[in-house]
Structures are given as C-alpha cells and as structure tokens.
Amino acid sequence: MLRASITKNRILCGTSSTTRLSGTALRHVRLYSNDDISNPSSLAKSSNLPKIEQQLLKKPARQPKKKSPFLSSHAIENDPNYKMNSFLQSFGQSLIKIFNIDMDKSRAGPIAGSKYYGECKKQALYYPNEPLSESAKFYYETLNLPQSFSQWFQITALHYWILSVRMRALPFKYYRAYQQKLVDRFFRDMELRMSEEMGISSNRIIEGYLKEFNTQLLGSVLSYDEGLMTDDITLAAALWRNIFNGNPNADMRHIEALLGHVRQQLYVLNKMSDRQFGFGDFKFVEPNEVVKPLTKAQEVELRAAVKRNYENMDLPSQRSVLSLNE
Amino acid sequence: MSSREELLKKIVDLLKTLPQERLKHYASFKDVQIKRFSSSEMSSVSENDLKLQYISLRDLVNDKYKNYYTLDDKLLRPKGNPEYYNRIMADIRGEKKETIFSAFRTVVFGK
Numbered sequence: 001m002l003r004a005s006i007t008k009n010r011i012l013c014g015t016s017s018t019t020r021l022s023g024t025a026l027r028h029v030r031l032y033s034n035d036d037i038s039n040p041s042s043l044a045k046s047s048n049l050p051k052i053e054q055q056l057l058k059k060p061a062r063q064p065k066k067k068s069p070f071l072s073s074h075a076i077e078n079d080p081n082y083k084m085n086s087f088l089q090s091f092g093q094s095l096i097k098i099f100n101i102d103m104d105k106s107r108a109g110p111i112a113g114s115k116y117y118g119e120c121k122k123q124a125l126y127y128p129n130e131p132l133s134e135s136a137k138f139y140y141e142t143l144n145l146p147q148s149f150s151q152w153f154q155i156t157a158l159h160y161w162i163l164s165v166r167m168r169a170l171p172f173k174y175y176r177a178y179q180q181k182l183v184d185r186f187f188r189d190m191e192l193r194m195s196e197e198m199g200i201s202s203n204r205i206i207e208g209y210l211k212e213f214n215t216q217l218l219g220s221v222l223s224y225d226e227g228l229m230t231d232d233i234t235l236a237a238a239l240w241r242n243i244f245n246g247n248p249n250a251d252m253r254h255i256e257a258l259l260g261h262v263r264q265q266l267y268v269l270n271k272m273s274d275r276q277f278g279f280g281d282f283k284f285v286e287p288n289e290v291v292k293p294l295t296k297a298q299e300v301e302l303r304a305a306v307k308r309n310y311e312n313m314d315l316p317s318q319r320s321v322l323s324l325n326e
Numbered sequence: 327m328s329s330r331e332e333l334l335k336k337i338v339d340l341l342k343t344l345p346q347e348r349l350k351h352y353a354s355f356k357d358v359q360i361k362r363f364s365s366s367e368m369s370s371v372s373e374n375d376l377k378l379q380y381i382s383l384r385d386l387v388n389d390k391y392k393n394y395y396t397l398d399d400k401l402l403r404p405k406g407n408p409e410y411y412n413r414i415m416a417d418i419r420g421e422k423k424e425t426i427f428s429a430f431r432t433v434v435f436g437k
Contacts, residue, residue: 047379049371229414233387253382263392266397
C-alpha cells in the first residue's frame, strides 16, 4: 500500500523500489510500490530466449567517423553553465516588454527545437568505442537492436511522436510552433550528422535519404497514432515493425518492455500542465525506472507545488498564457 | 501433450484471436508470429522462456499497460486539434475518406 508523506514540493510514498516521474515538478515525485509493473529494463532482461541476429543489410552498417558537438557549437547549446551577461538580459527583457512579444511562441525555438530535440536525440545516440548511456544500453544491449543510423532515426522518431502527442494538447498556435520547431531541427540535425559524422559527401544522396526518412516518419507516426487510439497489441505491432524492424524472432518480452516504456512516458506527459511542458520541464523517464500512477491526493498536491513554482516567475520573458491546470 | 507443446498451442491460439490489421504493412505481426510459433524451430526453446513469451503476449492482448497508464481526454482529444485522432481513425476504418478538398484544408490550416 502506498504511504504518502508530503513535504515542500515533494511527495514521498513508502515501500520497495525507487521510481521517478520526469519533469521539474514531477521529478520531485518519488514513488515506491510493490505491484506487478516492473521497470522496462528488468522486464526485458528477464527473458533468456536465444538471440537470433536479423540479417537486414548486405554489408555492415555505416558508422560515425567523427563526433560533432551534441546540438551545435554555440555556447547556449553547448555549455550547460552558460549565462547571458546582465546587460544583454535586461536589454532583452525591455524589448519583450516594449514590443509585447508572445513569449509562448518564441519559446518554441529554444524548448522544442533545442531542449526537446536534444532529449529525443540522446536516447539512442551512440559512437563507436564510447560507453553507452543508460537508455542507449536499453536499446542496443537489452533489446539487442543493431547499431546503425537508421535504427537511431527510428528510436528518435518514436520519441518525437511521444512529444508530439503532448504538443497537440497545447493551444493550436503553440502546438503548431512547437511541432514545427521540433521536426525542423530533427531533419536539419540528420542532414548535418550524415554529412559531418557519417562522411556522406554527396548532397544528392543525403537529400534522397532525408526524403526516405520523411516517408518513414509519416508512416510510423500514423501507426503509433492508430496504436494509441486502439489497444496495446496494435501499438506493440507498430513498435515491432518500426523499432524491431519486423524481426520474426523478436522477443515478446522485449516488445512488452518497450511498450511499457512508451506508455509510462505518455502517462507523465498526460499529468503535466501546458505551462510545465511549454517551459521545457519534461525529461524522458529512463528505462530502468518505473512510473506508478498518482493518487488523486498526490495529483492535487503536485498541482499546488507546480503553481507555487511558477507563481514567482514575473519577468517579461517568463510571461505565458499556457494553463497551469491542464 | 507436453506442457511446452501446450504453451505453444496457447500462444498460437492467442495470436489467432488478433484482428487483421486495418492497414496493409510490409509485414503482419499476426501472420509472422503465428508462422514462427507454429514452426519446429521453437521446439528448442525452454519451457520457462515460452511461458514468459505467452505471459507477455497475453498482457499485450489484455491491454495491461493501456489500463494501467490511463490517459484522459487531454491527450486523446487534444485541444490544439480535437478532431485529429477521429479523422485518422475514420480514415483507417474506411468510414470516411479524406477528399482532395479536406486534405488541402488540413495542409493549409493544420486541422
């Protein structure tokens, strides 16, 4: 049974395994529970089904030859400790105030086009001879997926879709702005990765690949949308076709683990307010963590904590019409 | 019938209950998996692994995760585009086809 003790901005519940809900406010929620949903990584590891390599390519997949800066070489995106100087800050704040700039729309660039794209990109990012992140280990070691550019694309496209489900729930003009920035950055980054990291020198070939990836993105988004609106098995089949490359020998335990992983991200996003999401407070839950549904009381407390967090934001650049309640 | 054969039969029976996919894809999950679990290759798999395969498949068919991580209308009828999923599902089910004019309107106005 869950025991909840509510402290400042934090809801703690009692018993065994630690889990985490993403998002700045949701990140403070730590839940412990005994019921039968385990984290996706452990679930996938519980199966010992013999692994049969899928022969997808005639020759080994092309691997990155060099490593470019994660998002760009600009300090804003490259330096986690970057701070704009105070003169520029006050000048910017004055401009926003004088011209009454719609900050929710302006925020789409740095949040969706940079922060959220970075979140999607890093989930399955790998470089030869470099240690894998926790989420990349889940995809390439636990689920035994091949390390290739197109596999990275498919996993990134899945995370793009997860975010776009939440973006649709923003007011229309902001949803369009956020989605546009995210997809633009996705394709611009793929183009750069292909030319700089993968060493493809022909623009014509890159353009051909981009068109192919665009078609694949449209197809996978449609399949995932269908799965979201129907049932688990339809969504699982969509994941099997797109992420597991239609592998006939795919492990059902792995498919279930990935489906649980996707569903828990959607649950966290469902519980986030527009304001939190619009301000970039979402982070994907790691595959070795498990989300437990919130009780009504926890939801009320969480909402109150979020409101307290955002109440003190009164700079012109922090203005927003996005809802704190839904 | 050994318990391994029973498990294989249960898996195949469960797979046979899946509805045919509404859209034609490059591979059908149902058909490919029925063929796989009906083949003799699965005879080398241990009973415990087969049991796990069956449990996972059963959980997926029973919508375990959909019911556990319930989503509300905030995501399923999004305010930015409330008809988005209805339009897609109507098209997939063949109830209402997108016309050239409605497609044009969607491209221009986004909904």
